[in-house]
Amino acid sequence: MSTIEIFLIPIGLFMVAGAILALYQKSLIAAIVTAGVVSLVASVIYIILAAPDVAMTEAAIGSALTTVVFLYALSRIRKQGGSEND
Amino acid sequence: MAIVTILGFLLLGIGLWGMLTRKNIIKIIIGFSIMDTGVHLIIVSVGYLWGRTAPIIDAAVPQAQAAQRVVDPIPSALVLTAIVIGLAVTALMLSYAVQMHRSRGSLNIDDFRLPVRKRGEA
Amino acid sequence: MIKRLLILVAIALFGLMLLPLLTDLGPFKQLTPLATRYAEGGTGELGAANLVTAVVVTYRGLDTLGEVTVLFAATAGVGFLLRKSSRQKDEERGAADSEEAGSAGGQAGRSPFSEILSTGSVALFPLILMFGAYIFIHGHLTPGGGFQGGVVIASGFALLLAANSARRLSHGVLQLVESLSGAVYVALGVLGLVLAAGFLDTTFLPLGKLGQLFSAGAIPIIYSFVGLKVGSELTNILESLRK
Numbered sequence: 001m002s003t004i005e006i007f008l009i010p011i012g013l014f015m016v017a018g019a020i021l022a023l024y025q026k027s028l029i030a031a032i033v034t035a036g037v038v039s040l041v042a043s044v045i046y047i048i049l050a051a052p053d054v055a056m057t058e059a060a061i062g063s064a065l066t067t068v069v070f071l072y073a074l075s076r077i078r079k080q081g082g083s084e085n086d
Numbered sequence: 087m088a089i090v091t092i093l094g095f096l097l098l099g100i101g102l103w104g105m106l107t108r109k110n111i112i113k114i115i116i117g118f119s120i121m122d123t124g125v126h127l128i129i130v131s132v133g134y135l136w137g138r139t140a141p142i143i144d145a146a147v148p149q150a151q152a153a154q155r156v157v158d159p160i161p162s163a164l165v166l167t168a169i170v171i172g173l174a175v176t177a178l179m180l181s182y183a184v185q186m187h188r189s190r191g192s193l194n195i196d197d198f199r200l201p202v203r204k205r206g207e208a
Numbered sequence: 209m210i211k212r213l214l215i216l217v218a219i220a221l222f223g224l225m226l227l228p229l230l231t232d233l234g235p236f237k238q239l240t241p242l243a244t245r246y247a248e249g250g251t252g253e254l255g256a257a258n259l260v261t262a263v264v265v266t267y268r269g270l271d272t273l274g275e276v277t278v279l280f281a282a283t284a285g286v287g288f289l290l291r292k293s294s295r296q297k298d299e300e301r302g303a304a305d306s307e308e309a310g311s312a313g314g315q316a317g318r319s320p321f322s323e324i325l326s327t328g329s330v331a332l333f334p335l336i337l338m339f340g341a342y343i344f345i346h347g348h349l350t351p352g353g354g355f356q357g358g359v360v361i362a363s364g365f366a367l368l369l370a371a372n373s374a375r376r377l378s379h380g381v382l383q384l385v386e387s388l389s390g391a392v393y394v395a396l397g398v399l400g401l402v403l404a405a406g407f408l409d410t411t412f413l414p415l416g417k418l419g420q421l422f423s424a425g426a427i428p429i430i431y432s433f434v435g436l437k438v439g440s441e442l443t444n445i446l447e448s449l450r451k
Binding site: 016022035038045051053065066069070074076077080081 | 087089090092093096097100101103104108110112113115116117119120123126127130131133134138139140141142157161162165166169170172173176177180181183184187188191193
């Protein structure tokens with residue numbers, strides 16, 4: 001186990017914890033932001049795996065555009081009225 | 087790297103679990119997005135070779151040594167398009183969710199069941 | 209309870225099905241023969257310094273064409289699902305007229321926008337556009353390319369939309385840019401068929417010296433149009449989802 005693999009274990013635990021939290025949180029906005037954080041950490045892992053193109057794309061899409069798209073949809077749902085949480 | 091492949095498997099499992107057990111439609115779509123991230127991690131981690139560097143040819147990695155010092159470029163190319171398509175499909179699913187909410191007024195997937203007709207009714 | 213157990217068993221079986229990815233594909237020592245062919249041919253016969261760009265644009269060019277088509281279908285789907293019916297448009301026009309007549313100047317019922325955001329977005333937006341254009345023009349030299357540049361351009365538009373919620377982007381202009389870029393992309397592919405070895409072959413323009421801006425044949429031109437197409441498509445999705 002080289003040093004980089006030992007370094008990746010806490011990052012991996014952080015991602016798994018973030019993913020489980022994103023699915024079990026009550027507030028939808030917090031869940032969406034947590035899913036964006038999981039994608040951001042994935043883009044760091046792509047840099048470690050020597051794939052800079054994929055890291056750029058994942059950082060821009062996974063953490064920025066996906067969160068924006070989710071929040072726009074949520075704002076539309078809120079404007080339509082009715083319940084939004086479980 | 088084996089650690090990243092295992093991490094990808096875990097994310098895939100968590101995303102799939104979230105899609106199958108959660109009741110809120112937005113949570114189901116978040117589960118899909120997490121599953122997507124896991125699959126991309128698996129693909130890129132399979133293409134990694136130990137001690138090698140990014141597939142760019144410049145002064146540090148001259149052309150003659152390209153095949154000996156460079157990571158596999160094919161999984162990167164596949165995952166590049168897959169990430170953008172994942173975003174487009176997520177946007178499409180969210181617009182479906184918006185329309186579903188407009189028709190019934192709730193985001194709970196249990197409210198979208200067809201009414202079960204009991205025996206004896208017309 | 210029994211349903212949860214069944215779901216767990218299903219996911220475990222799914223993981224078991226994918227297990228050979230972990231155990232049989234051991235740590236590699238050499239590139240696969242296909243990857244060796246692409247790594248040596250990317251600089252040799254295509255003149256591109258970024259090998260991933262060479263694979264995406266030329267060696268797997270048909271996959272990129274398919275991906276661009278899928279993006280177009282998804283954007284059209286989002287635009288169709290969230291279209292405004294004419295009744296909604298009349299309602300909105302009526303609401304806007306009554307709001308203008310009722311308010312005595314100033315913002316009626318709208319939360320005050322942050323000045324930093326609105327001033328900063330006006331200053332940052334041209335810089336972000338230029339950065340995105342730089343990324344997809346230099347796609348064959350540095351990490352980056354059409355998809356990354358297009359996404360950065362869409363993020364710039366997202367910043368602009370977030371700062372001023374009354375701003376409307378014109379769907380017509382965005383769709384015009386998107387369709388033109390897609391048509392030019394296919395036309396360049398056909399040009400490769402006519403002038404060079406096959407569809408989407410990029411060697412019909414001179415290869416030039418490795419590492420310069422005007423090199424690698426038609427790769428920068430194709431990737432620029434892919435970048436414009438992706439940027440305008442994602443901006444279209446954002447604008448459809450907004451209101």
